Structures are given as C-alpha cells and as structure tokens.
Amino acid sequence: MPKKETMKQIEQNLIDDFALLENWEEKYEYLIEMGQDLPRMDSALKTDDRLVKGCQSSVWFDIHCEDGSLVFSADSDSLIVKGLVAVLNEILNGQPAEDVLQADMSIFETLGLWRHISSQRSNGLTAMMGHIKQAAADCLKGQPEE
Amino acid sequence: MPKKETMKQIEQNLIDDFALLENWEEKYEYLIEMGQDLPRMDSALKTDDRLVKGCQSSVWFDIHCEDGSLVFSADSDSLIVKGLVAVLNEILNGQPAEDVLQADMSIFETLGLWRHISSQRSNGLTAMMGHIKQAAADCLKGQPEE
Amino acid sequence: MSKDILSARADFPILTQTVNDLPLVYLDNAATTQKPQSVIDAISHYYSTTNANIHRGNHTLAVQATQAYEGVRKKVASYLNASSPDQIIFTRGTTESVNLVAYSFGQAFVKEGDEIIVSQLEHHSNYVPWELMCQRQGATFRVIPFDENGELNLQDFRELLTDKTRLVAINHVSNSLGTVNPIEEIVRIAHSANVPVLVDGAQAVQHLPHDVQALDADFYAFSGHKMYAPMGVGVLYGKKEWLEKMPPFQSGGEMIDEVTPTRVTFNVLPYKFEAGTPNVADVIGLGAAIDYINQFDFAQLQAYEEDLLTYGLDLLKAIPGLKIYGNPKHRSAILPFNVEGIQHYDLGILLDAKGIAVRTGQHCTQPIMDALQIPGTVRASLALYNTREDLDALAHGIQRVIRLIKR
C-alpha cells in the first residue's frame, strides 16, 4: 500500500488535527482513538521475534519490504503506545525505505508527545523507531539503489 | 612537680593572657613563644615509641606517673604544635591523674584555637589528648583509689 | 512544641509547581522525596560561604567544612541511635551501602559453598549485589518467598538458615508492596544462628522508628534522597566488630594511612570506607533534612502517615475494578494497584496528564512482579507533606481515566 501523500504532508495533517485539541486529556483521548482505529494485527503474528521490548509495555512489529517501501502491522498492550504506533503507522507505513531512514522523531515533540521520546535507548518510542529504521536499512540493502 | 594552682585557675590565667592579644597573628606569635619557653625535652627521649603521630607534624611525649600525678615532657617539629603542647603543659603537667582524666579541650576553643580540635581522631591535638588521657588512666590503675 | 504536620507542605517549594497547568500532586515519594527549603538553602549556603576539601586541609574554610561534615555524622548517629559516630559511613545511597558490604564482607567472609539469604521482597539493589557476590565467591544465593498477603514466612526463613549461612540481607519495608517486615524477629532468628543481618532501611528510616541498637542490626543502609535530603548521599551503619574486620571497598584519598609500592595501610573507622573527596555539600544537606524531621514529633508524624495510608487504601478499594496488591498486617506509605483492563503504564501517563505523579512498572522488584505474575503496578507513595486532598485527587483521577478508557 504505497502512499500518495509525502511524509511532510501527513505530518502537517497530524499537527493540524492535534492543534484542535484543548488540553492533555483530549490529546491522549485522541491518541487512544487513533490506536483503536489501527488496523488489527493478526494475533498469530505476535511472536517473540516480533516483540520490541520497551520499558513498561510490549509492542509487536511485523515489517515487510515491498518494492522498496516499508509495510508493517503492529500492536501493543498499552493503549497509549498503540496510539504512538498509530502515529508511526500514519507517517511511515508504505513510505519508501530511504524516506523512512531520514525520518526523525521531532514530530512527537511538535504534537506535544515529547515525554515519550526518552534518551534511554531501551525505551518505547526510541526502541520502535530503531526497529523500523533497521528494517528500512535492510530493505535498502536488499534493493540496492540504481 | 605537683602544682599549687587548680586546672581551672590556670585556664583562667591563660584566657586572660590571650584576651589581651589583638588578632590572630598576635595569638600565634604568643603561642609560638609559649612553645619556645617549653622546657627542653631530652633528645634521647625522642624515640618512636614516644611519638604521637599527627596528621602533619610529629610530637614526642614522655609521660610518667608520680604519686598519682601526671608528669611529662614533650616536643614537636612544628612550632605551633609545640605551642599547643605548651598549653597542655601549663594546664595538665603535674596535675592529679583523676583531674587530667576529666579535662576537656574546650579551653582551646575559648582561646580561639578551635581549628586545632578536629574530629578526625588521628589529628594532632585530639591524638595528643588521647595519649595523655591514656597515661592518666594507666596511672590511676597503678594507683587504685582508696 | 513540635511542628504542626499540616504546616509541612509550605516548606517544599516544588509542591507549588503546576504540571500540564494543573497543580502538582506528588505521590512518587518512594522513588524520591522532595526537599524542604531549608535543605536547599543548606547546600547554597555551604557553597557560598564554607566550601573546601576536608579533613587534610588546615585553612579556615577546610576546618569549618570538616566540622560541619563531621557534625552531620554525629547527627546521623543520634538519629539512628548508633553508639558511636565512627559507625556511620557516608555513601552515595542505599545501593552503594549494600555494594560496599557485598564486596568487602564478601571478600573477607564468604567462600565457596557458603550461603547468603535475601527475600523475594527485595529491591534489586539489595538482591543483585548479593547474587553477583555469590557468583564471585562461589556461594549459594537463597531467597525467602512471600505469601499471598505479601508477607515473608518466617518458617521458610528458619529452614533456609543453616550453618553455611554467612549473612541475611532484608529490607525493613518493601518499596513495592509496602510490607513492613518483622525485622526485629528476623534479626533475632538470624542471631540465634550467629548470622549477621543487613537491613535495607531505604523505605523505613523516614517513616518508622529507627533505632539500630534496639533493632540490633549488624548493618543498616539508607538513602538521603528518600528522606527529604539531597541526592548523592546515603549511609551505611555497621557494628564495629564487623567494620573493623572488613577490608576497604574503594581506595584512594581520605581512607589511606600510609602507602609504599609494596604496602598500604588504612585510616581508622569510619574513614577507612570513605574513599576520595567526600560529598560534603550533600552530607550537610542530609544534616539539614534530619533537623527538618526532628522538628516534628516522630510518633505523631508516624500516626499521621498511617492515617493517610488507611484513608488512601479505603478510597482506592471503593473503585470498581481496582485491585490493591498485598494485604500485610502492617503496611507503610505505599499503595500498589492496578485497574482491570487498563495497562499500568497507560494509567500512569493519564494520571500525569491530570498533574498526578505516580510511578508505574516493576519498581526495581522483578522478583515480586514475577511472583505475582504481573508485568507491573501503579504505585502511589506517601511523604509527610501529603494530604487527604492528594489522595482524593488520585482517586478522582483514576475514576476519570476509567471513564475515558472504558467508554
């Protein structure tokens, strides 16, 4: 499912959506809703080798490389982490691997979700991002640039 | 050489003398003079077993018990420590062992020499005082009270 | 006249902060407590007027700083009712206090085939150092399990205690469940087998009576930062008979007596165990924290905190779907719970969105979580400045999160 919109456009849409939310509570409500709207992950895929161990929650990622783009499904036992996964899903799912490699996490700061970007590497969001970028790099290696 | 004056009287004399001194410099000058007036210690007595190791200077103590009183001679390689020894000499030399055991070091505080009373036990004045008190206790043990 | 406990709150400047534009409700005190202005001022004042390296310096600042530092050692000795200040060793915190004993006692007294006993209720800091020491020395690591109430079974303990046991290490209060262990009895049982006991007092020294002589503990460890003092300072108390026989842990600086290329001798207690430049400023901060606590009537303070805990437990129990962990006869200052259908992490984040600071996760007690077969809990924990209003806010916050998530 390669996307039409660029990552920048999607990010701007998210920023606009979040800007409408009045306070933290609404922000988290919205994030949780985003998570609940995330396409369901086949529970057979929730195996240990797909587990990205976070500090306080578990996230499963199933990532494929399709025609140089990254395609993934994911789930978490935490509704908030699932919301963060949904944000990643919006922006990165279906994007060309080289764009994914360039992605940074500043969008989470802009959305007011800075707290989830911790500098301890084993932490949730940073760990997920590392996982996705690894897959993007593998994808690129399998598909040498022309 | 048992003394006529009580420890309290001697201490008061010292306090009166020091009160006349205007500043720190004069205080140390006076202390150094007191040290220089200290009866000379026979250098044959400056043996390792008479050495009270201080932090930054050496003090030799030769202590005897005479008729229940403590009699000592002492010397140091530091002029200031020698001055402190002279203060101890004024107050404690020739005093009954039981009085020596009661002595505390507050006089040094009153004289403005508080800095030499450190709570690290291996330090100069505290070490000297410990040495003298040990001798006083030994003296009393040798001379059981009636 | 002792100080009124309800006046405490105003002494802690951070408690007037807002979080997400809401007033801060700080209920993460078992992780670290906040500091009264007097402690903060003691540090500033030290650096602005007295700062010097201590003990070996003879200039005025050095002597004043030494006296201030050693004065706190006496203050701590008297707070713990230790028989001498020489038994008080300043460390960075409970973790370092335990590691010091694990390395030093281990090196001197633990050999292959020996055994060390800890409990399943321990914080990792009083668990892993013993586990690793056992690995280094070839000793066996034994663990007293806890029961369904979150209490240690003393019969299990008696059975684990053998003539190979070299040391028992146990906390007074569990940081995860709040269980107050029958520590006097544990010490008695261990001593009847001639085994010394290290008590981890990290969660006890600020809430419960603290008398190391009455307790007859061989070692007692705690952290300043959990008792209103600065970070970076903790204490190890030890009986002299042990401390004197134990080799130094870290070396260098203060703790040396004489050095040649072939021989080193060490300073007397407590300096033997204090290597390097001490953290004078934070030790002075610890002194200010003890002064702060001593303004209160300690029995009254304890009663206040117990009342607060009961109040909080009752409030939480009334929330449908909320489960409180452990049901010990005596619990101190800790409220550990989960809400059915809500992940502990989510609950923590959403409470924070309402200005309420609690901790979530394993609380450095994986053995407890493994035994309970849960990934973690939410933990609210109390300090003397907390009020019923804080607990009302917590209960109200939880209910709003439930509504939000269960819609």
Next chain:
Amino acid sequence: MSKDILSARADFPILTQTVNDLPLVYLDNAATTQKPQSVIDAISHYYSTTNANIHRGNHTLAVQATQAYEGVRKKVASYLNASSPDQIIFTRGTTESVNLVAYSFGQAFVKEGDEIIVSQLEHHSNYVPWELMCQRQGATFRVIPFDENGELNLQDFRELLTDKTRLVAINHVSNSLGTVNPIEEIVRIAHSANVPVLVDGAQAVQHLPHDVQALDADFYAFSGHKMYAPMGVGVLYGKKEWLEKMPPFQSGGEMIDEVTPTRVTFNVLPYKFEAGTPNVADVIGLGAAIDYINQFDFAQLQAYEEDLLTYGLDLLKAIPGLKIYGNPKHRSAILPFNVEGIQHYDLGILLDAKGIAVRTGQHCTQPIMDALQIPGTVRASLALYNTREDLDALAHGIQRVIRLIKR
C-alpha cells in the same frame, strides 16, 4: 564574544568572604575549586522545580529530570570530544572512576603474573586502587619513577612495558608538583605494545585542552568539584570496546535489565555502570559548570592561567630560603614549596591567619614525598578566578611569616 576572564571573580560568591577579618585569598584550588553562582543556582532550581527519580519514571517531573540529566551527559561528551554520550559514565569523582575500572577491568582482564604500571607521580587515588587490585588478582605492581625535575622518564616506562602489562594508569597533571606529563606520548608508547591507558585528568580537565579522541585515551577520569562543579559527581570516559567487555562494578537499580534468582542481565551502556539512584542534582550542576567554562575562550583562559603561574613562581623564587619543588618543562596551576627552617604545617596555619588558604602536607602523594625525602610541602594552586593580587598576597604573607618566626 567570549567572556572576560577578569570578570570571573565576581561570579563566585564565596570569594567575598573574610577569614579572620581579612579578605579570603583562596589558593587551594587543586583540592577543590569554588562554585560560580550559576552552578549553585542550578542545584537550587532543580530541587525547587524539577526534582524526581529518573529514567524509569513516566510522570512529567521524572521525564524532565531525565532529559536534564541526559543532556549533561551529551554536554560532557562534547566537552571531552567523546564520540558518543554512551561513553560517559557518571561517578562520584575521580576516585570512584578509577576504582570502577580497577574492579571491573581487573576482574575481566588481569590474572596472576600480569602487570599494571602506574607512575610515582600519582595521587593515592590512582595508585592504591591498582596496588590493591594487583594484590587481589596476583598481579605485579610497577611504578615509573620521576627524575630530579619532577618528570617521568619515558625510557624507564618503555622498559617497564612488557607483554605482561595489562594497563597503564597515569595522571595528566600531578596534583603535587604540577608536572604536565607527556600523556600523548605515553599513550602512543603503551598502544604500540597494545596496552590500554587510563588517564587521570583530575588536574587537567579544567586547565588544559581536553580531547579524548586526539589523546586516544582508553579511559579518562575526572572530578566535577575540581572544575567549578558540585561535589559528589565525577566522570569516567571509556572506549566502547573496553566498556562493553567489562562486567558491572556496583549493581542494583538502573543498571539492571532482568533479574531472576539464577540469572541477571544488565542494561546497555552507559547505564550498566550507573547503579542506584543517580545524583541528578549534582550532575545538573556539572552541566552548569561546563556552560560556565564554555563562556570563556579556552585558549585565552589557558594563557591567563599560565601567565599567572609564571608570575607566582617568579615571586616565590625571589623569597630567600624558599625552595620550589620540581622543575618540569611544562607545569600547570600548582606552586609547591617549603621555606627553610619553617615547618610546612606552621607556614600553612600562619598564612591562614592572614586569610590565605593553601594546603600543606603530603597532598595524598606519599610516594612523591618519600622520593623527595620530605614530610610535606606547602601547595598554592590556581583557578581561573585567581589574580596577580592573590599571588602578591601570598608572597607578602610568606615574608611576614618568615619575619615572625625568624625573629
């Protein structure tokens, strides 16, 4: 525009103190430096607004405190030009940094018959930990002697270096003589024999250029409190290839990954080496100290301090009967001396009576004093806030003491 060095003095509140009613002349900077207001304020501000236990906490204060703490790690990495913040381990000070390596590296890489090399110019904190580690591991302790100028003889070093050498531990600047060792060359020589080098930068990091990559040091240790930062915080830098292979030193808290009664796994670098609750406030103070130093042009600062040293040495040399120790080609910030016929202790006390703070004694370097066959020295040592007036006061003070004693 970089900050004017002569404006520094006003930033340090303690320098306005009087001692014995005379203005304080603080020349004991090698023992510990004073703190600028910005460092003192950073600590107060932290405790008044941000204080929390870090890393595992998810509430706002915990996240903010974590970010501030980790921000300083980056700042230190950049100050040292380390290639990654993961190579920066926060310790209590140089002594703990050295002990960490002595325990951990020793356990992993030093066995019976191996050799460790230090120099005779070391502070006890970079001497005794290696001596004791050699005793524990059955290794041999080797010492590079210094010559009549107070310099290390590199030929002696080359001869001591064998295929049994496992590590060389050496300071960049001697705290006792001020000798600047040819540390780049020492590292090169050691590396040509595949031996790693620990550099004790306690007296260098605040005065000399500090680039661990250019230096190619395997380990670099220093204390915050000697570089205008608070007490209670220091740094160990290490190359990843070593840090990753080394076992933890202290255990508990932060540094754990998973724990069961039979197995422990550890967190990634740098957390693996940071056990227990970190000293967040003082780490933040260290960050403020680095910011403070970075306001100056470092080359200018170095030139200023060198000029000051030369000025002081010239003044002292002009005093009859005064002997300066060491005559190294390159000396940093330290003036070590004695006056004929005056005991070092007496001179120190009498200078203090005039408000001048210097240190006297062995300066934790007994091997140096033994080699010089003296009981101790008087040491004046410089920091960026010292001025020519301070050194004038020192020289004048010494002359008055001489007059008083030699009457």
